[in-house]
Amino acid sequence: MFNFTPLLGAQSSSPASQSLLEFDGGIQILIDVGWDEDFSVEQLKEIERHVPTLSFILLTHATTAHLGAYVHCCKNFPLFTRIPVYATNPVISLGRTLLQDLYESTPLASSIIPTEALSESAYSFSSALEGGKNPSILRQAPTQQEIADYFVRINPLRYSQPHQPIPSPHSPPLNGLTITAYNAGHTLGGSIWHIQHGMESVVYAVDWNQAREHVLSGAAWLGGPGTGGSEVLEQLRRPTALICSSKGTDMVKVARSPSKRDEALLEMIRATVANGGSVLIPSDSSARILELAYLLEETWKRETSDMGSASPLSNAKIYLASRTGGATMRYVRSMLEWMEEGIVKEFEASAADQGRRNKGAKDDDRAAKVPFEFSHITLLERKTRVARMLGAAGPRVILASDASLEWGFSKDAIRSLASDDKNLVILTERVGELGAQGKGLGRYLWDLWNRRSASPGQDAPSATIIDASGEQVPLRTIRTVALEGHEVSLYQRFLASQRQRQTTMGGDNAAMLETSADVFDDFSSTESESSEDSGYPYRGKALNATAALQHARNKLGMTDAELGVKVLIHRKNVYDYEVRGKKGKQKMFPLQAKKRRTDEYGDRIRPEEFAPKKENPVDQKNSETNANLKRQKDGEGQGGAEDGESDSEPEDDPDKVEGPSKVIIESESLEIRCRIAFVDFSGLHDRRTIQQLILLIRPRKLIFVGGEQSETLALAEISRIALNANTDSASAIDVFTPTVGTMIDASVDTNAWTVKLSHSMVRNLHWQNVRGMGVVAITGRLTAASLDSPPIEETDTPAKKKVRLDAPAIPVSSNKYSQTPILDMIPANMATAVRSVAQPFHFGDLRLADLRKLMKANGMQAEFRGEGVLVISGTVAVRKTATGQIEIDGGAYGNVDARNGDAATFSRVRRQIYEGLAVVAGG
Known part of the structure; x- marks a missing residue:
């Protein structure tokens, strides 16, 4: 049995991807924990509902659309951190830097607490919601260390390495299920997942690219031994179901070949900077930005060395603006084996050449080429540096996060560059819509370009530049302010209910809710109201829910009678309490003894106790001066700070709020006078590629997800015709286009029937073991159900079953007998004829x-x-x-x-x- 349910990203304009796969025995696999830039918790409700039944999780790409909600689920969903997660090393490392950039750049990533959650935690205090209006209180944002800890939990895998995953504690046995990751192209470490369970072979291929690029090699569909790259890998051929994305397959007129794409982009940049304008290229901060950065660095290096000052690019500077750009490039330098073979050989040859020159090297010898250590691109990781760069004069090319223009430094850049008609904004992918919020700024600009550059009834051609000419586009301004008034108590109650929920369900994150952000909670440091020596007559985990509820109710305001003996510590000017005739806790002083947190190694270590001592102002000034001198010596080409600015300088963000906060979203109109262009750098397969590959893969079931409704239905119809062109209706291949939340049965045994084996048949079976599976040949005769004894009802109690088995058979009507046919041994007079027909x-x-x-x-x-x-x-x-x-x-x-x-x-x-x-x- 194999069932597939898309939780997000099916026939939808939202790019977020979440899929649920279910196999025999209750095995459930979640592939991707995606989110879009709306950051709505409504998109995660299905994941939260399935957490107690998930066996393990797979991640495909290090993008927001595929793992943007991973940290949110780890922090806020009980039991989620107990589920094993599997991904490749690049997805783990680049996903960490992506989400660290995300949470530092936009407060919306912390997500707004829904009105229902506030109402449930407020009990009778629903009037605090001011007529049901949501005050837009933000959840606690994870720290950088918490994000790193969550990604350390992920189990790394290599390509083409079959692996039998470990199920979660609450999952049924996996019975030999095997997962294998194959290269998907598109992003560094991106995966096509092959899942084998019994007779079910499922290939999950969402967002892949068959073409080779500068940094990334093509998807690993082709390349079987002895085929010359004309046959699909045997492991990926003829699967039970192929789950494939249809995103971008309707853009048939846009140039897709890497050479044409690169030349179109560079020609636009040359023309713009030669005219004194600046170019903004919004992109993600960890995946596709690697391809863009490598192309620009190599182009500047080649043209400035060959043409010198005659090149129009010689007067333009390149900037890469991302809060985690430096960490991303450090990780990438250690991942050469995941890149395209050409770039690996290039760096290896450069290192070997440097080794030969070192024997007689001089100070002016050219240094060896280090992967992604830029000499022409300057890294900007501070908001103040980005503002200084935008305020400077002269042409420049800016690579900035994010492609949606809803968060990151690209949003600051578009505000500064939009008013000048000399400037150019180059969109590199079609941005999806933002769930309930509709279109974001990136989608508005793409629709504007698509509408003005395309002829009626045709797609927009590539390398077309349009003039926005004063177009007004909506822009959301997001800022945070501290909580005030009734919002403080409302936030307290929500935290209390979350602690109760985490403790009751046995989650690992209850302690994480007791942080410095909860500045108004006087009792957050205590883990339990009772201790080993409290006089309470009961023990055990059965009291977890009661203790947590009592702990929460104490924060909500209770009468003295309800508090009992705890009135001595929860009320001021109360010094006595009547204990005569009381039992349990009510007869003893309510001592709140803190439990010592321990793990399997003993007392839990508090990292903050071992933090290095802060430098005094003199030492700090000296260290910053030394760092500035070193950066001035190295030059700003290596991603160093401008004007001698130190990377250790803290971020000066006057809008940053410490402690509990709420978000205020304001809409404004931005006038666009700059020019807009589109060059497809998304690195996704096109319609022609997928049509050719599907004919070679020949899946038994084909499922399309990950695209908008029109392109999904169009591609499904074309594929249905191509796959079933020379096939009769009985053996036609099914093509599914499910919507979000629709479960489809894609099993290989869709037309299977159930039979019972007779006792004589079972005794004569000769099993053979092949890779952990039992195989047996059966030749028998199908007969009607036996009428020897009536069946046993499954709804009977054990006592009734025992009585019925011991009692003599009682004749009953035939309609209550089992209707399952029986497979019995072939009589001796028929065995010879049957044996001559069947072949081994x-x-x-x-x-x-x-x-x-x-x-x-x-x-x-x-x-x-x-x-x-x-x-x-x-x-x-x-x-x-x-x-x-x-x-x-x-x-x-x-x-x-x-x-x-x-x-x-x-x-x-x-x-x-x-x-x-x-x-x-x-x-």
């Missing part, structure tokens, strides 16, 4: 790499030669065809090795192959 066949998949190990273990020589051919002892060649069949050639047939008396090499190889497969006999 082999079941299983033997890898040549495993066969090579077996041959070496038996003392034979085995090595790969040519295109995937295994040569054994120099006489026998074993190869695997494109259809998965194994061919053996060569050897001395029937000869005997005189040294050991064993069969010849050919016979030994054939025997090993048969032992690795199951010979399923028909008779």
